[in-house]
Amino acid sequence: MTRHPKKLDFPVSQVRRYLEPGPIVLVSSAWQGKTDVMTLGWQTVMEFSPSLVGLMISAGNHSFELIRQSRECVINLPTTALTDIVVGVGNTSGADIDKFAHFGLAAEPASEVGAPLIAECHACFECRLHDDALVDTYNFFIFEVVKAHVAPSPKHPETLHYLGGGEFMVSGKIISRRSQFRPEML
Amino acid sequence: MTRHPKKLDFPVSQVRRYLEPGPIVLVSSAWQGKTDVMTLGWQTVMEFSPSLVGLMISAGNHSFELIRQSRECVINLPTTALTDIVVGVGNTSGADIDKFAHFGLAAEPASEVGAPLIAECHACFECRLHDDALVDTYNFFIFEVVKAHVAPSPKHPETLHYLGGGEFMVSGKIISRRSQFRPEML
Numbered sequence: 001m002t003r004h005p006k007k008l009d010f011p012v013s014q015v016r017r018y019l020e021p022g023p024i025v026l027v028s029s030a031w032q033g034k035t036d037v038m039t040l041g042w043q044t045v046m047e048f049s050p051s052l053v054g055l056m057i058s059a060g061n062h063s064f065e066l067i068r069q070s071r072e073c074v075i076n077l078p079t080t081a082l083t084d085i086v087v088g089v090g091n092t093s094g095a096d097i098d099k100f101a102h103f104g105l106a107a108e109p110a111s112e113v114g115a116p117l118i119a120e121c122h123a124c125f126e127c128r129l130h131d132d133a134l135v136d137t138y139n140f141f142i143f144e145v146v147k148a149h150v151a152p153s154p155k156h157p158e159t160l161h162y163l164g165g166g167e168f169m170v171s172g173k174i175i176s177r178r179s180q181f182r183p184e185m186l
Numbered sequence: 187m188t189r190h191p192k193k194l195d196f197p198v199s200q201v202r203r204y205l206e207p208g209p210i211v212l213v214s215s216a217w218q219g220k221t222d223v224m225t226l227g228w229q230t231v232m233e234f235s236p237s238l239v240g241l242m243i244s245a246g247n248h249s250f251e252l253i254r255q256s257r258e259c260v261i262n263l264p265t266t267a268l269t270d271i272v273v274g275v276g277n278t279s280g281a282d283i284d285k286f287a288h289f290g291l292a293a294e295p296a297s298e299v300g301a302p303l304i305a306e307c308h309a310c311f312e313c314r315l316h317d318d319a320l321v322d323t324y325n326f327f328i329f330e331v332v333k334a335h336v337a338p339s340p341k342h343p344e345t346l347h348y349l350g351g352g353e354f355m356v357s358g359k360i361i362s363r364r365s366q367f368r369p370e371m372l
Binding site: 014016017020021022023041042043044045046047052054056080083084087088090091131133134137138140142156161162163164165166167168169170171172173174175176177178179180181182185186 | 200202203206207208209227228229230231232233238240242266269270273274276277317319320323324326328342347348349350351352353354355356357358359360361362363364365366367368371372
């Protein structure tokens, strides 16, 4: 069994710490008693406060309707401990299987949204749809992170970054250039 | 002097290979005889074909008007060889200095756009504005990559991924799960 990292409240204005480096995420959703989870690599931070994140969610994905109807989701951050689950979730459809059951993922209740948290992930960001202006034209959803849960350890989790073609880059060493930053840029 | 990696044409539909892992990029621009370059970490791939990329470009940045007026830019991919330049470019303003001259960057002519390529970078993606629907509301630009130049070696360049607070994650090892992918997902 994969462990369930104990998570603490984290400031929503600082989720860029986990999303800006560009990791693959697992997006969970719920609507009318059904849940789903999808693997997603096309995401960007858009604002600190409100804490906005843009997600490209292909309309062909089973999660698309659950997210569009509920106007909510949870962005979950998996580490390399979940590599095979990340791949499995990305290569199956919630139209065919219950992904939480099939992959043995533990769904925990969120506090602000109906979509479940994935207990096995290092961090979980509860999101509410902020702007659907580009949903019909690009399948691009602008979400506000309304609640963030992050495991305090390890400080730098080993994340997965997708290259296409079945290959992932694993996050590497951390370097600091803090002394070269103007204070207002930190 | 930093070397100038020799770059070859690269299929624009495959730029996700370099952008989806979430690296910091240097965005170069030109308008009415002025050039600028900015450091940017808030980007996402949006479509394979046309090759669309979304960029959050803060209106407070000197590059913003050059990009908005010219409706063009080049997304340049720096490696760790350029770490201090990436930090310097991000902590200065084109309103005060000519960044190409100040940081000793070589501007090479692009083939499809007026913005210059940065010779020191591993890859350069020439972009034309595809949709400005969210520029006024979010400073979010949807660009089409119209020409891509990539150095064939190294195959996996050491890229920088920003965490905030002056810290970067450096790209690490590559792992493959290709055998677990359905063919149509590759």
